[in-house]
Amino acid sequence: xxxxxxxxxxxxxxxxxxxxxxxxxxxxxxxxxxxxxxxxxxxxxxxxxxxxxxxxxxxxxxxxxxxxxxxxxxxxxxxxxxxxxxxxxxxxxxxxxxxxxxxxxxxxxxxxxxxxxxxxxxxxxxxxxxxxxxxxxxxxxxxxxxxxxxxxxxxxxxxxxxxxxxxxxxxxxxxxxxxxxxxxxxxxxxxxxxxxxxxxxxxxxxxxxxxxxxxxxxxxxxxxxxxxxxxxxxxxxxxxxxxxxxxxxxxxxxxxxxxxxxxxxxxxxxxxxxxxxxxxxxxxxxxxxxxxxxxxxxxxxxxxxxxxxxxxxxxxxxxxxxxxxxxxxxxxxxxxxxxxxxxxxxxxxxxxxxxxxxxxxxxxxxxxxxxxxxxxxxxxxxxxxxxxxxxxxxxxxxxxxxxxxxxxxxxxxxxxxxxxxxxxxxxxxxxxx
Numbered sequence: 001x002x003x004x005x006x007x008x009x010x011x012x013x014x015x016x017x018x019x020x021x022x023x024x025x026x027x028x029x030x031x032x033x034x035x036x037x038x039x040x041x042x043x044x045x046x047x048x049x050x051x052x053x054x055x056x057x058x059x060x061x062x063x064x065x066x067x068x069x070x071x072x073x074x075x076x077x078x079x080x081x082x083x084x085x086x087x088x089x090x091x092x093x094x095x096x097x098x099x100x101x102x103x104x105x106x107x108x109x110x111x112x113x114x115x116x117x118x119x120x121x122x123x124x125x126x127x128x129x130x131x132x133x134x135x136x137x138x139x140x141x142x143x144x145x146x147x148x149x150x151x152x153x154x155x156x157x158x159x160x161x162x163x164x165x166x167x168x169x170x171x172x173x174x175x176x177x178x179x180x181x182x183x184x185x186x187x188x189x190x191x192x193x194x195x196x197x198x199x200x201x202x203x204x205x206x207x208x209x210x211x212x213x214x215x216x217x218x219x220x221x222x223x224x225x226x227x228x229x230x231x232x233x234x235x236x237x238x239x240x241x242x243x244x245x246x247x248x249x250x251x252x253x254x255x256x257x258x259x260x261x262x263x264x265x266x267x268x269x270x271x272x273x274x275x276x277x278x279x280x281x282x283x284x285x286x287x288x289x290x291x292x293x294x295x296x297x298x299x300x301x302x303x304x305x306x307x308x309x310x311x312x313x314x315x316x317x318x319x320x321x322x323x324x325x326x327x328x329x330x331x332x333x334x335x336x337x338x339x340x341x342x343x344x345x346x347x348x349x350x351x352x353x354x355x356x357x358x359x360x361x362x363x364x365x366x367x368x369x370x371x372x373x374x375x376x377x378x379x380x381x382x383x384x385x386x387x388x389x390x391x392x393x394x395x396x397x398x399x400x401x402x403x404x405x406x407x408x409x410x411x412x413x414x415x416x417x418x419x420x421x422x423x424x425x426x427x428x429x430x431x432x433x
Contacts (some may be wrong), residue, residue, distance in 0.1 A: 010346025013402035019358025049077035078222035092235030100130030126204035130213025151191035163207040183216040299413025324422035331418035339410025
């Protein structure tokens with residue numbers, strides 16, 4: 001039990017620094033990815049309806065688009081393409097990428113138990129994403145998912161085919177080349193990709209050409225989101241102002257988001273991440289101090305108990321000629337041996353259990369998600385950077401330092417009990433019962 005307890009203390013010494021390092025690497029990766037994306041999206045103006053910016057009745061503001069959560073209904077609001085034509089005439093616009101997003105007719109339900117009783121909530125099974133399949137737009141901008149795991153991506157001229165998330169294949173038990181029915185029409189699956197989130201509640205999405213999506217839903221001539229690209233960043237604010245003027249004039253209720261708007265939101269998110277990282281480091285320092293103290297006390301009390309239980313043996317050793325130094329070194333050696341064995345156990349526990357231990361003991365820096373900004377998430381791919389998982393893997397240097405620390409603490413913890421044993425009088429020790 002003593003060795004297991006010491007082993008867990010050492011495992012904490014291994015896992016905590018590994019968790020801190022992983023969190024720091026995650027934070028640095030977020031910064032790096034964000035800098036790359038900001039350079040690429042400085043000329044982007046996102047224009048969306050309420051459905052493209054969360055759009056679920058009764059839902060808190062700032063919730064992203066996609067499949068609505070259980071119990072909420074999407075408010076289907078669209079932009080007529082005649083308005084898109086007017087937007088195209090604004091000076092300084094280079095390209096406009098049109099998207100059509102809507103929910104599936106089929107819904108899924110789940111019963112949730114609460115103190116007030118059971119509630120059945122429902123949501124659409126998947127979200128349809130109609131995209132402009134123009135090769136120049138596909139090559140130049142973030143139009144389609146890129147993490148294809150089976151098959152191919154959509155391409156110009158595609159009709160009657162779809163690209164789906166992998167979680168749809170599990171739900172419908174379909175695969176590449178199979179037919180899937182959407183709004184009463186059959187589509188062939190030409191590609192499967194991984195959704196950004198790996199959670200069980202990750203949105204199911206079906207990508208198809210925008211014309212197919214409009215036709216099957218009876219929304220020909222309507223779109224739900226526009227990615228407007230300016231010729232250069234000097235036009236961005238002016239274009240955004242004109243689009244907002246159109247929105248007010250036609251009572252469209254459009255949400256216009258520019259580079260500066262996104263940066264304000266993501267800077268707040270990064271500040272929160274930095275604060276969380278600082279908190280994590282403080283907690284880690286406290287936990288390591290506790291682990292060091294616990295290790296020392298475990299060895300100390302274990303060796304004190306050992307000295308007490310072996311008092312007669314100490315008396316015999318001293319009676320047959322063992323010096324104080326011999327007795328002291330023997331008990332010191334025993335304490336160090338216990339620490340060495342515990343160190344090996346701790347290395348095994350620490351290497352195998354580092355991800356679990358660090359996740360339990362440290363506040364996670366990985367609290368960001370692409371949904372927090374309240375933007376579409378398609379045109380600006382911070383999602384990958386902000387929702388990446390933190391991989392905790394102890395390095396050799398950390399393991400060796402923790403192993404050395406446990407052995408050293410074992411020696412220090414054994415010092416007083418060994419000294420006490422060496423000072424024991426042979427006559428008193430032999431009379432001890």
